[in-house]
Amino acid sequence: MGIERFIKPNLFALGGYAARTSPDTLDGKVEVAAKDIIKLDANENPYGCSPRVNRALAAYPDFSVYPDTMQEELRKELAGYTGIGAEYIVAGSGSNQLIDLIFRLFVGQGDEVMNCAPTFDLYRFDTEMCGGKLVEVVRDSDFAVNVDKVKAAVTDRTRLIVLANPNNPTGTLTSRKDILEMLETGVPVLLDEAYYEFCGETVVPLVERYQNLMVLRTFSKWAGLAGLRIGYGVFHPQIADVLLKLKIPYNVNVAALVAVRESLKDMDYLMARVKAIIDERARLFEELGKLGFLKPFPSSANFIYCAVLKGKASDIWQKLEKKGILVRYFDRPLLRNSIRVSVGKPENTDALIKALKALEKEL
Ligand SMILES: Cc1ncc(COP(=O)(O)O)c(C=O)c1O
Structure with missing residues (x-):
C-alpha cells in the first residue's frame, strides 16, 4: 500500500479536467516551429493584450510587495466597467478560481447541481470535487436550453443551476426571458459570461434585483489576458462578502492588477479587436x-x-x-464527432481553410 491510502478516496478517483497544453510542448513534433503554431484550441485572443499592459509591466517597480487582498482599487475599476457597485464584485485568478469557490460555497455531499449540457466541463469537475450530483438537462438539437425542462428538474436538493452564456463549446445564447424564468425558481443561478464582449448581452444589472443570481466574467478572452489569470464575478453583496472571506489571500497577483488597469484605459483599442474577431467569426462560419x-x-x-x-x-x-x-475535438456523449475552432486573425482562417480543403481527400 502506497501513499494513495492517505488521499481522500473520492478525490483520488476523480476524473480530471482536460486543459489545453502549451504549444512549446509540441516543438519538434509538428511540421512547423513552435512560434509558427496557429493556436485555435483555447479561445484565446489572437491579437494579444493591449500594448499598454506590456509597457506598464516592464516599468512596474514593486513585484516584491503583496497585492491588496481586499482588491479595493480593482473592484472600483471593475465597478466602472460593469456599471454596478464595487460591493457586488469579487475578482479571482481567472474566473475558474471563482467557479471553484462558488461550488465550495454552495455544493456539499449529495447536493444536486443542474447543468445545461453539453457545456464547459469544469462545472462537472467541480461538482464531483465537492461530492455533488450532476443533473444534466440536455440542450435540444440546436443546443438551445429548454427552460421548462430546467424548471421541472429542480428538487429540494438543487443547490445550483449553472449556465454558460454564450455556451462553450457550442456558442449558443440563452435569452434573458429564459434566464429570468430560471431566476424565479429561487435556486442560485451561476451565469458564466466569459464571452460577454463577443455578444454584448448581459444580465449583470439583474444582480441588484435577484439575490440568487451570480454572474462571472473574465479578461482572458476579450482583453487577451488569459496567461495572467484574471476574472471577476458580480454577486449580491452578502455573497460577495463571504467569498472575500473564503478566498485565499492575495488571490489576484500584482501583474494582473496592473494589466486590468491598463486594459480599461485602452478600451477603444481592445474593442476594435473584439469587433475584428466578431467580423472574422462571420467569415469563418461561411x-x-x-x-x-x-x-x-x-x-x-x-x-x-x-x-x-x-x-x-x-x-x-x-x-x-x-x-x-491546433483546434479542439470532441467525441463523447452529447458532443459526438465534432470540432471547435477559435476565431483567429483573417490569415489564420485562410491557413485553416486551406489545410481543411487539403485533408478532405483523406477523410
Ligand atoms: C465558459 C467558460 N468559463 C470560464 C472560462 C475560464 O476563464 P478564465 O480564463 O477566466 O479562468 C472559460 C475558458 O475557456 C470558459 O469557456
Missing part, C-alpha cells in the same frame, strides 16, 4: 460551411462549433496539429 464536410453552428462567442459530417473529428484534429494548426 468558409467552414462551404467545405461541405463540416456543419458549423451559429456562435455568439469567439469560437465556432462544428459537427463533422464526413470522417472522424479526431483524425481532422490530428492532421491539423501535424500542420501546426
